[in-house]
């Protein structure tokens with residue numbers, strides 16, 4: 001798993017910074033879009049993106065076939 005420890009991830013919650021991001025491994029399959037129940041995922045210019053509506057539930061990350069959704073900590 002993670003090689004370093006970070007405990008500050010929740011401190012910026014009131015600023016609504018997205019907790020996950022989608023990297024360029026994304027193949028635009030749409031799985032994450034369907035999985036996100038707060039509609040925090042949108043189609044970006046080249047691949048899907050996560051907006052600041054994200055509540056960091058991690059569901060999208062689990063359904064991504066390319067492991068393109070990673071923690072933004």
Ligand code: SF4
Nearest residue numbers: 036054055057058060
């Ligand atoms: S972590 Fe949860 S809330 Fe955030 S984009 Fe993924 S499914 Fe949506």
Ligand code: SF4
Nearest residue numbers: 026027029030032064
């Ligand atoms: S599930 Fe993964 S590959 Fe599919 S659109 Fe979302 S980020 Fe891209």
